[in-house]
Amino acid sequence: MSSGWDKFKDECGVVGVYGHSEAAKLCYLGLHALQHRGQESAGIAASDGSTVNVYRQMGLVADIFNEDTLARVPGSKAIGHTRYSTAGDSALLNAQPIVVDCNKGRIAVAHNGNIVNAADLRKNFERSGSIFQTTSDTEVVLHLIAKSHELTLVDAITDALRRLEGAYSLVLVTPTHVFAARDPRGFRPLAMGHIPGGSGRGDSVVFASETCAFDLIGAVYDRDVKPGEMVVVGPEGVSSRFYAPAMPQSNCIFEHVYFSRPDSLVFGLSVQQSREEMGRQLARESGVEADMVVPVPDSGVTASLGYALESGIPLQFGLIRNHYVGRTFIEPSQKVRDFGVKLKLNPVRQLLEGKRVILLDDSIVRGTTSKKIVRMIRDAGATEIHMRISCPPTIAPCYYGVDTPERRQLIASTKSVEEIREFIGADSLAFLSLDGLRKACSDGAETRYCTSCYTGKYPTDFVEIHTIKQAEVVPSV
Ligand code: SF4
Numbered sequence: 166m167s168s169g170w171d172k173f174k175d176e177c178g179v180v181g182v183y184g185h186s187e188a189a190k191l192c193y194l195g196l197h198a199l200q201h202r203g204q205e206s207a208g209i210a211a212s213d214g215s216t217v218n219v220y221r222q223m224g225l226v227a228d229i230f231n232e233d234t235l236a237r238v239p240g241s242k243a244i245g246h247t248r249y250s251t252a253g254d255s256a257l258l259n260a261q262p263i264v265v266d267c268n269k270g271r272i273a274v275a276h277n278g279n280i281v282n283a284a285d286l287r288k289n290f291e292r293s294g295s296i297f298q299t300t301s302d303t304e305v306v307l308h309l310i311a312k313s314h315e316l317t318l319v320d321a322i323t324d325a326l327r328r329l330e331g332a333y334s335l336v337l338v339t340p341t342h343v344f345a346a347r348d349p350r351g352f353r354p355l356a357m358g359h360i361p362g363g364s365g366r367g368d369s370v371v372f373a374s375e376t377c378a379f380d381l382i383g384a385v386y387d388r389d390v391k392p393g394e395m396v397v398v399g400p401e402g403v404s405s406r407f408y409a410p411a412m413p414q415s416n417c418i419f420e421h422v423y424f425s426r427p428d429s430l431v432f433g434l435s436v437q438q439s440r441e442e443m444g445r446q447l448a449r450e451s452g453v454e455a456d457m458v459v460p461v462p463d464s465g466v467t468a469s470l471g472y473a474l475e476s477g478i479p480l481q482f483g484l485i486r487n488h489y490v491g492r493t494f495i496e497p498s499q500k501v502r503d504f505g506v507k508l509k510l511n512p513v514r515q516l517l518e519g520k521r522v523i524l525l526d527d528s529i530v531r532g533t534t535s536k537k538i539v540r541m542i543r544d545a546g547a548t549e550i551h552m553r554i555s556c557p558p559t560i561a562p563c564y565y566g567v568d569t570p571e572r573r574q575l576i577a578s579t580k581s582v583e584e585i586r587e588f589i590g591a592d593s594l595a596f597l598s599l600d601g602l603r604k605a606c607s608d609g610a611e612t613r614y615c616t617s618c619y620t621g622k623y624p625t626d627f628v629e630i631h632t633i634k635q636a637e638v639v640p641s642v
Contacts, residue, residue: 172464172530173559173618176353176424176566177261177277178202180245181336181372183343183398185360189238191371192245195378196226201426202277202374203249206260209235210273211243212340217271221260242343244336246275249568259301262338267311269318272339276303277374278332278353278566281625286328306335319397322346323408326395330625332417332565334390336372342399345372346408350415350624351392352565352615354431358384370398375429389433414613415624417565421606422556423527424567427467434608437467442605443555443597444471444525451595452476453523453551457516459483461526461538468555469525478523483516483542503537510538518546525553529585530569532576536589543590552591557599558582561621569618 178199182188189211196207207229208221220237222229226247246261264273280286283302290308291297297304309325310318322337322344332352337344347355358379360369371384379386390396393409416432417424427437447468458480460469473480490508501507522542529535539550558577562569572578576585586594597605599619606614617623 172528172534173419173423173563173567173569176202176249176568177275178247178374178378179275179277179334179336179355179372180374180378181243181275181338181343181345183242183370184367185369186241188241188243188369189235189245191360191369191382192243193226193230193235194381195371195373196245196247198378198381198426199247199374200226202424203247205248206257207245207247208260208262208275209238209243209245210262210264210275210338211238211240212338213240215340217264217273217338217340219262219264219273221257221262223257223260242338242341244273244275244338244343246277259299261301261303263299263301263303263307265298265307265311267307269310269313269321270339272307272310272318272337274303274306274335274337276306277334277355278348279564280305280329280333281331281564282329283331305329306333318342319344319395319406323395323406326408334374342397343370343372344395344397345390346395347390347392349393349409349412350615351432351613352415352417354416354420354425355390356386356430357388357390357396358386360384370403372396375425375431377426377429380428386430413624415565415615415617416613417567418602418606418614418616419556419563419567419618422602423464432613434606439606440467440555441471441474443602444468444473445475446471446601446605447525447553447555447595447597448472448475450598450601451553453593455521455523455549455551457481457483457520458523458525459517459542461524462486462510465526465555468527472523472525472553476523481516483513483522483545484510484538485513486510503541506534506537506541510541512541512545514545517542520547521549521551522547523551523553524591525555527555528559529554529576529589530559531574532580532585532588535591539590549592550590551593552586552589552595554594554596556602557596557616557619558585559618561618563618564623564625565615565617567618 180195207226210219262273262275280302286305313321313324315321334353334355362368421439425431425436458473460466560578
């Protein structure tokens with residue numbers, strides 16, 4: 166069996182809808198647009214006005230939901246979640262939304278991020294007799310809400326959020342309300358919009374990790390949920406409260422490098438534009454004579470376009486991707502070299518033969534996939550291969566909702582650029598500088614990004630504690 170790919174793993178995607186007769190169906194469509202953020206499980210929780218029902222399954226959104234399963238989550242308020250999980254914890258148990266009945270009523274929650282003090286919080290709860298249903302970090306949010314001494318649900322949620330450390334973009338649904346909140350550092354995105362009403366129906370309010378989900382359901386993007394803000398939507402209308410003081414911002418820059426779809430606005434910026442600018446910046450920083458720019462599809466395509474436009478070197482699709490490959494595949498008994506990568510990518514020999522190629526990808530994680538791709542292109546007849554990466558060397562793991570290998574498995578944590586070049590077998594190798602990346606994602610506020618996986622410096626405490634206890638409480642991602 167082979168899976169053969171080497172990327173930081175996508176995180177989770179969340180959606181929320183308030184005030185639409187087909188709320189669950191809209192969530193389903195929104196989740197379909199966010200499928201790239203998690204492919205292991207998906208779920209929807211919806212309120213029919215008196216209770217909250219939930220339906221969750223392992224698998225892809227389109228396989229999980231149909232008319233029958235959507236009929237199990239009726240109502241005009243709904244939240245949805247699509248999930249990628251780390252190995253070994255992909256059980257249905259941890260699929261979201263998580264729903265509980267507590268002293269504040271019935272609540273369902275869906276989370277994108279990673280609560281870095283979840284292990285400590287959970288240990289304290291368990292000491293005082295609390296019983297957890299899952300091993301997900303998200304469940305501590307519900308325990309904090311239930312244990313809060315605040316009298317109203319809104320105050321209890323606010324109280325709970327103040328005790329969390331780390332990354333969280335959350336949506337919650339109760340029989341009467343939908344809530345959306347973002348951590349005070351704003352690690353993960355969360356956009357807010359509306360579907361215009363008509364013929365006696367008011368506007369519906371919607372939330373999603375990325376705005377590409379809005380496009381599919383006819384929603385208009387209004388703004389981001391702000392870091393440290395909780396938006397409350399109920400029969401009384403839309404209100405907002407800031408539950409935490411302003412903090413230095415840590416928007417995940419890797420959303421722009423790789424995770425988000427180019428047709429999304431993320432942190433208020435077009436991913437297409439920032440990614441194209443990464444390519445342009447890379448061409449300015451490390452230009453080289455060549456006959457063509459070849460992207461590693463799909464995520465390298467937009468930066469390659471920028472590189473080609475800036476350098477004047479033509480863009481050529483010298484690698485073709487097969488989109489219909491699952492996570493694993495049965496290999497023939499006579500081993501095929503680089504089988505895992507060949508399942509996904511095939512070089513176009515007619516384009517590459519005798520050519521000097523700039524091969525552009527968005528990241529190098531372990532280096533093993535890059536090595537195989539370089540070998541494939543060389544076997545297809547390229548005379549020179551100049552590898553260009555549209556972000557800086559990835560030297561440190563992420564603790565904020567992205568599944569990354571351990572530090573020692575990241576090739577750039579132990580090898581210099583020259584050593585990596587030698588390992589992957591390219592004729593030259595260059596990464597985009599951190600300054601260049603910040604510039605490409607700039608809207609005048611360049612200091613607002615988390616860049617910890619490139620610097621090894623983390624904006625929160627608890628990172629090391631979390632590392633030790635990772636096996637006990639898994640990130641919901
Ligand atoms: Fe994003 Fe990297 Fe920061 Fe994680 S460490 S939040 S992947 S920039």
